[in-house]
Amino acid sequence: MRYSIIIINYKTPQLVVQCLQSIYAGTADAIEVIVVDNDSADNSEQLIRQAYPQVQWFQMGYNSGFARANNQGIRLSKGEIVLLLNSDTVNNNNAISTCFDRFNNDRFIACGVQLLNEDGSPQISGNFFMKGGLNYLMTLPYTGELIRRIAVGSGVKKTNIAEATSTIEVDWINGAFLMVKKSAIEKAGLMDEDFFLYSEESEWCSRLKKLGALCIYGDLNIYHLEGGSSKDVFNSKRKGYRDYSDKKGLQIMVSNFLGFRKQYGIGWYVFHQAIHLFNIPVYFFIVVLKSLVLTPGVKKEWKEWLGYVKNVFKALSLTPRIIANRPYFYKML
The missing domain is CATH 1.20.1280 (Monooxygenase)
Structure with missing residues (x-):
């Protein structure tokens, strides 16, 4: 088993099937794909397993969110490297397999790739921590824009990479595509299960970063239909x-x-x-x-x-x- 891919499903079987199609079309690797279902209570299992019977299916029995479901997938996985992959992603130019080959022999303990919107424009994929999480204030309505203007005018370092085109070290990685070595997870621990959705990958990466470097491989990319699953939830x-x-x-x-x-x-x-x-x-x-x-x-x-x-x-x-x-x-x- 070269690596394990973990995909969380909640009422989005069409997205999962589309994602799986792009995975299997883009690699001949001996991989393990685990779909963890958050109690969709629909025909997700039938549609997904009928299309891809080789996929391992696990039913959580309740809507456990992102951290708990991914943790269960990690516990079930046999690969020494795991990829947490959103259901609303599409593998592009065999990026997943290429990423694994590079990452497996690299010094980094976690990595991501450049995420793209449907039109090919870049999404923020890698981020940097700011003292006290002050950068989060820039998302507030109106006050956030004022804070952003002050920060830009003061020359404050940007807290994310608008577009990565090469290998860049970062503090935390977008959870839509997060590849991690099991050896690091064993030391840092699993995701914090207090989180239901959002911020869990940032907190997790803060613990992982204490053990080694994280990066974005900017020359590799996948499509991410941002919010395609949570928007419906x-x-x-x-x-x-x-x-x-x-x-x-x-x-x-x-x-x-x-x-x-x-x-x-x-x-x-x-x-x-x-x-x-x-x-x-x-x-x-x-x-x-x-x-x-x-x-x-x-x-x-x-x-x-x-x-x-x-x-x-x-x-x-x-x-x-x-x-x-x-x-x-x-x-x-």
Whole structure:
């Protein structure tokens, strides 16, 4: 067994079949593919196993999210190298096999490749840590844009790679494609199972990085239909990770807070809470101004502001539990 590929499925059998087709068409390697199902309660198993009977299927029995399902896949895997691969990805030019061949003989303990949008434009695939996770504040509505402008004007180093074209060392790797050596996992531990979705790969990579270097092979790429699976799970109208007004936004916010607590400590966690609270009146003031000048779409913005406020206070209600840092499944559904 050269390596193991782990794919999580939740009600996206068509995406999984498309992903598997690209994998098997692009390699003749002796590989193991494990599909872990998060209790889809549909015809996923039938469709996937009928198309690819060689795939190993494991049923979690409940919607366990990203970390727990991948951990189960890692426990079942026989390869000395494992690839965590999103169901909404498409192997391009045999990138997976080429990545394994290079990574297997390289000094890195974890790696990724350059992710591409459907139109071939690059996605952020590799990232750098900033003290206290301050870069996350740039995703906040309005206040985040102000922080971003200040950071750019001050010459603050970028916290991600817009596009990698060669091998670049990074601090953490996008979980859509994350290849890791088992020897490193044995020392760093599995993903933290308090996370349901989002931020888990960042926290995991912070532990892996203490053992060795991580990289992005920029000359290799796969297509990633960003948010193709989670968008349906949360019934979210948007892809990406910048909308904090709906159920998906609440999950992102809570997972981010949990990550701050685990990776940076209580002080930074409380700091991020304070900035999220501060953003409420700022956000309100700007939407009021837009209403006064009759800006198109402002009615929708009011709904989004209200959704943001509700999510902030829901996230804050978890403060005692997050600070205590005892095992708990932060699934916000």
